[in-house]
Amino acid sequence: MANIAETAASLEQRRSLRRHRTVATSLLVVMGIGYFAAVKTGLPGFWMDLLRAGTEAALVGGLADWFAVTALFRRPLGLPIPHTAVIPNSKDRIGLGLGGFIERHFLEPELVAARLRALGVSRRLGAWLADRRNADVVGDRLAITASFFLRSLNDQALQRLVQMTLRRQLRDVEPAPALATLLSVLRRNGAHHQFLDHLLRAVRTYIFVHEDQILAIVEQRSRWWVPRRIDRKVAKEITDGLIAYLDDLGQRDHDARATFDAAIEKLISDLKHDPATRAQVNAMRDRFLGAPEVNAYFQSLWQDLRAILEQELAQPNSRLRQALSGILRSLGSAIAEDPSLQARMDQRLDEGIQTLIVPWRKEIGRFVADVVKSWETGTIVDRVELAVGKDLQYIRLNGTLVGAAVGCAIFALTQLLR
Numbered sequence: 001m002a003n004i005a006e007t008a009a010s011l012e013q014r015r016s017l018r019r020h021r022t023v024a025t026s027l028l029v030v031m032g033i034g035y036f037a038a039v040k041t042g043l044p045g046f047w048m049d050l051l052r053a054g055t056e057a058a059l060v061g062g063l064a065d066w067f068a069v070t071a072l073f074r075r076p077l078g079l080p081i082p083h084t085a086v087i088p089n090s091k092d093r094i095g096l097g098l099g100g101f102i103e104r105h106f107l108e109p110e111l112v113a114a115r116l117r118a119l120g121v122s123r124r125l126g127a128w129l130a131d132r133r134n135a136d137v138v139g140d141r142l143a144i145t146a147s148f149f150l151r152s153l154n155d156q157a158l159q160r161l162v163q164m165t166l167r168r169q170l171r172d173v174e175p176a177p178a179l180a181t182l183l184s185v186l187r188r189n190g191a192h193h194q195f196l197d198h199l200l201r202a203v204r205t206y207i208f209v210h211e212d213q214i215l216a217i218v219e220q221r222s223r224w225w226v227p228r229r230i231d232r233k234v235a236k237e238i239t240d241g242l243i244a245y246l247d248d249l250g251q252r253d254h255d256a257r258a259t260f261d262a263a264i265e266k267l268i269s270d271l272k273h274d275p276a277t278r279a280q281v282n283a284m285r286d287r288f289l290g291a292p293e294v295n296a297y298f299q300s301l302w303q304d305l306r307a308i309l310e311q312e313l314a315q316p317n318s319r320l321r322q323a324l325s326g327i328l329r330s331l332g333s334a335i336a337e338d339p340s341l342q343a344r345m346d347q348r349l350d351e352g353i354q355t356l357i358v359p360w361r362k363e364i365g366r367f368v369a370d371v372v373k374s375w376e377t378g379t380i381v382d383r384v385e386l387a388v389g390k391d392l393q394y395i396r397l398n399g400t401l402v403g404a405a406v407g408c409a410i411f412a413l414t415q416l417l418r
Contacts, residue, residue, distance in 0.1 A: 013386045020393035027400050028066065031058040046415070053411035054404045061403020062396060069392045073381050087384055088377045095372030103365030109357050113350045122335055122345035129332025132325070139325040140316075147313040150306065166298070167289055175285050176278040180271035187264055196260060197250060204246045211239050 035055035038048055070076045071084040087094065106112075128134050186192045207214070215235035222231050249256055270277035288294060312320035335341055357364075372380065 010386065013390075017386060017389045017393070020390045024062075024066075024393045024396035024400070027397060028059070028062040031055045031062060031400060031404065035059055050408055050411055054408040057407020057410070058400045058404035061406070062400035065396045065399030069396055072392070073385050087381055091375070091377060091380055092373050094380075095369040098372060099365035099367070099369030102368055103361050107357055107361045107364060109354055112357060113353050116349060116353070117346055120342075121349060122342040126332045126335025126337075126342070129328050130336050131332075132329060135325045135328040135332065138328055139321050142324060143313045143318075143321050147310065150310055150313070170289060171286065174278070174282070176271045176281045179281065180268045183264060183268050183271070187261070187268070192260075192264055193252065193257065196257075200246050200250050204243055207239060207242050207246070211235070214239050 032055075034051060035058075038052035038055060041048070067076050071081070072086050074088070075081060075084045129138070183192070186195070215232060218235040218238070219228070219231045222234075248254055251257075267277075271281065309320075312318040315321070335345065375383075
């Protein structure tokens, strides 16, 4: 669409240039016909002499301006006249001048920053994003970009990169302080006792269900001459005793609970301050990350995550797109309604301009100059002529008309002074 619009605008410029060039040339031709008619007729009289003087001056002015305008873009009549075809012969110098002009007058950091502050970029951005339609459009574009990014990446290479990055980040993390904090929170809320209760119930259930295994162990270790009913009674007593002891441990006022509290407190202290304990935790972390099962889990996790992302990004009204649009709207509303946030964003924008423009001003100007230098001579002539050619035809028109007026004025003044 942009190329079509650009082509249509270029065609309209060419039509306008041809139209104005035809008008200027036609006026010059009319003045030439008037001059030759006045000369050929040879009729005496003030008005005929005035016509001849006016048309003659109009021809001089019109031809001079035609020469000047034409000499900007090409050699008039193809003649090798010095100092003509100014633009083609000065293309490199024009590029340098344009690059320097942009560098000095358009990329001045304070000027750009002041202009952006006057525009209220952050406030306008916030109000624009707060509109649901705009947020939906931005969200859709981000989703399309993310979907294209996912499809373009090599899955195995990306998977290895993600795994390596995740493993490296996890190895750089000290788990002991985080574990100490977690245990402190659990102990403060009494959750460690709840965990112990679950563990005791699980052990009690296991003993109750596997009573036959206890009997088998007792029979295996019992003497051959001990009756079997005695072994069963011993196994039953062991089972009941263990279950009763576990039930006693389930009571919060049991002495073992205080010992458990002290053990947790010591573990928290060791995790925070004991290098040996922290080294053991780090070793456990490294063994965990090096386990093949963990690697397989990471692979499965990545594949599932990627499949979910691709499915969500492919659907026009997916929850992911709706959530993204909602986040953008919330962000826009927060920016639009918070002047202090706008001020901070504007400040960051100023800092960004200083960071980006100041070091790159000369490079940007050089880039513009290089682009102009790279254009073919015909291209730069065509583009400049399309841009200003119509206005230059007005110079030709004015030169012809002003020449006629000046010629008539000089002739009339001459007649008055005689």
